[in-house]
Amino acid sequence: MSILACVIIIVLLVLAITVLSFVITKYVRRNLALSRELSEFKTLCDLMQTPIWFKDKKLRFTWVNKYYCMMFDRTKEQILGLTDLDIAPKKLVKNYIRDDEYVLESKKVYRYKENDKAGLWFDTVKFPLLDSQNNVYGLGGVAFNITPIKKSETSLHNLIHNDYLTGTANRLSLSVEATKLISECDEFGYKLAVVLLDIDNFKDLNDLHGHVVGDELLKSMAERLKRYASDKNILVGRFGGDEFILVIYKIKDEKIISSYTNDIKEILLKSHNVYDSEFTVECSMGVSVYPNNSKDYEGLVRYADMALFYAKSHGRNSIVLYNDEIGESNIRRINIETHLKEAIAHKELYLCYQPKVSADGSRMIGMEALLRWDSAELGFVSPAEFIPVAEQSDLIIDIGNWVLREALLQNIEWAKQNNGEMSSMAINLSVKQINKPDFLKRIISLLEEFNYPPNKLELEVTERMLMSRSNSTKEDFKKLREFGVTISVDDFGTGYSNLGYLSSFPLDIMKIDRSFVTDIKNSSEKQQIVNAIVQLAHSFNLAIIAEGVETFDELQYLFSKGVDTIQGFYFSKPLKNIELPKFIEELKQGKYKQKLKNVQSSK
Ligand code: C2E
Ligand code: MG
Ligand code: MG
DSSP: OOHHHHHHHHHHHHHHHHHHHHHHHHHHHHHHHHHHHHHHHHHHHHHSSSOEEEEETTOOEEEEOHHHHHHHTOOHHHHTTOOHHHHSOHHHHHHHHHHHHHHHHHOOOEEEEEEOSSSOEEEEEEEEEEOTTSOEEEEEEEEEEOHHHHHHHHHHHHHHHBOTTTOSBOHHHHHHHHHHHHHHHHHHTOEEEEEEEEETTHHHHHHHHOHHHHHHHHHHHHHHHHHHHTTTTEEEEEEETTEEEEEEEEESSTHHHHHHHHHHHHHHHSOEEETTEEEOOOEEEEEEEETTTOSSHHHHHHHHHHHHHHHHHTTSSOEEEOOHHHHHHHHHHHHHHHHHHHHTTTTOEEEEEEEEEETTSOOEEEEEEEEEEEETTTEEEOHHHHHHHHHHHTHHHHHHHHHHHHHHHHHHHHHHHTTTOOOEEEEEOOHHHHHSTTHHHHHHHHHHHHTOOGGGEEEEEEHHHHHTOOHHHHHHHHHHHHHTOEEEEEEETSSOSOOTHHHHSOOOEEEEOHHHHTTGGGOHHHHHHHHHHHHHHHHTTOEEEEOOOOSHHHHHHHHHTTOOEEOSTTTOOOEETTTHHHHHHHHHTTTTOOOOOOOOTTO
């Protein structure tokens, strides 16, 4: 071999070695970079607080990150080579396999939100693994834990759709649901009923036991309503305060409405245990029906509300279905309210005074101021009609203040005409008045302003008002009594049967309600009631007055049982201010003297 050939071979060899080493270096470098990249990628995946996994075409795990291992409480080695059939919750496996196969076949990314049935939510992405020829050789997946987002979504949904206290639907969501249900009624010939349910005297209960107890009671009621409704076509919602709203849908026969509402009344009536105390609540319901009363939800609610108002003002604890008469009485109520607002300014109100006379007709014991309204628009309206409206709308506060001033000024005027001799003036109070924080101050400052003797003022309150008054009201009355004012219980016997208030409330007089007096001679039941009331009054050291005495027989019977003060048409109807002095004069002259048999044996 020539030297030249040798040189060429050497050069070629060097060249080959150089190229080879260059190629090898490049290859090694690339591999090194790849494995570094892979390791970096794996480190990153292991750091992620979310499960990541890779599978082969047979759906066997080829790689999983640390979080995935933690979720299934296994090491990587224990997972690799297994399939979902071996490790995933049984309920979910079928879905996992179905989704994986879809990704393998379609070669598409598949994304969905899933609930792992253990309270966690995931936003899952599955993607195909493709080689350079676009052939699938496996799939990968990552599931982002979106539980916190879901939770806030849920609470936001609840906030928007549910009542925070009772968990029932709120007004807004119920109206959306009900409107939807109404739109389906005609197609299937269904009817739909809206029921407004209101707890009788809930405010009293709240005042007496506090809002925490009131809230618990509402929750207990809501639970019962929800349980009852759960297997029926009834939606339950809270309308606000102590009002619930029920929507009964898919009604084929209207009879179901009364059957459901009666059930509900009974269910709610059973005693509720709140903080280890038992509470019973009565409620009133107003019902309206689609399409009978209105074609839209708002209309149905309005009519149900009118029916509820009617139920509450006619004895409570009842279920009233809306009818035209209720509609008319509502129009009347609105009319009364509208014109009553102007009544004081237009000088349409005035007072009548009904004497309270000793049973033998010899002495004037006092008088009761009774409000009258001669409306320019509506004519004469009875207080039995306008006072409840005034109480509902708060107008009673201004009106009540007007009555107080007017009655005291009138009595002062009569005293002036009578050489300073003054009868006691009784004034009816409304619950709204005594609830005002300045109630005590207002009365005392009025007495001081007029220099009016407190012992010539009597305040009439009803049992219902006393039953649940807060301690502060009790204190107010105690102070008024210390000041010399007399306190009487009006309409006694018609309110609560619970008489606990008699021992705790500062009282002087009990007024037997007219309903027990009327025709008492012919009713042994009324006689028994009156006997019991008289005994009760005596044992609590209270004076007693009978209201609504119209006949001599009633007077004689009451007197024989120890009732010595009488108020009623028998002696006098309520009189206008100009008429009263004449009555007093005639009384003094003995015109009303009675020949009573003094049979006080049972006293
Ligand atoms: P009340 O306080 O129980 O007043 C007695 C009611 O019985 C009065 O009705 C009176 O006219 C009526 N009455 C009295 N004796 C007889 C009788 O022998 N036979 C019959 N059939 N009725 C008799 P009135 O004046 O219609 O008042 C009704 C109710 O309105 C009162 O009942 C009272 O609760 C309320 N009221 C009247 N004036 C006021 C007021 O100034 N403020 C408040 N808050 N309520 C008032
Ligand atoms: Mg009265
Ligand atoms: Mg009365």
